[in-house]
Amino acid sequence: MNLFLHNIGDLDSEPTIQRADALIAEPSQRFDYVLANPPFGKKSSMTITNGEGEEDRDALTYERQDFWETTSNKQLNFLQHIVGMLKPDGKAAVVLPDNVLFEGGAGEKIRRKLLETCDVHTILRLPTGIFYAQGVKANVVFFDAKPKDGKVHTKGVWFYDLRTNRHFTLKTKPLKLDDLRDFIDCYHPENRHERKETKRFKYFGYDELIARDKASLDIFWIKDDSLDNLDDLPPPDVLQQEIIDHLEAALAAFRDVAAGLAR
8 A cells, every 4th residue: 555655556457566475485586686674563463253253363374395494473484585585696685673683493593594595794773763663673684695505605794883872763853865874885885895894884704693692693882872871761662662572582482492392
């Protein structure tokens, strides 16, 4: 609907927008580029209505041969799906929430496979205040597809921190192109192999990353000035949501372990 409202697609003839469950099967097409902002809800589910009109929701898991791991976490499923959408030399940039970077269980296994089979070269840590939902913490993960030759293709990942000590809002201080200029310069699109570290742009090698607990890519190094000033702490609802996200990630990891033991 959002695409139609922005004059993308034709309501009167056959629409160019495919309306289907993207996760239901392996992609029939491969692409040179995938730019995506998948849904942020963690669980895939469907609503079932019985004869009395009572509704229930069942978690959906997608049994796909091309997926590294079976999980009901649709953020992880979309990431696996996007990898499958790329041509052998395709490139992707995907907006993903923080939990995809640190979640255990299936999340850890998928991160390790992603680092191994693709060249994950850049992660942009986005600031809060740029999404309609308050306190959303997200990242843009940039990676290139590589041949399935059994080799490790990620040599290291460059992280740009646009979050720490940066404050934006949707109305009074929205994120603008000028706010991304430094990241673009650091990204060095002319030749990303000639990058240099700065205060906000740091490089972490592959061996260092996979040695971290759960191969976590949730990395920060800049001192958060708000932690020294209680008046600058995030609002209580944002802190509350952060605690919920971490607890839910831990529970999801336990569920994945329990499911594996039951097989």
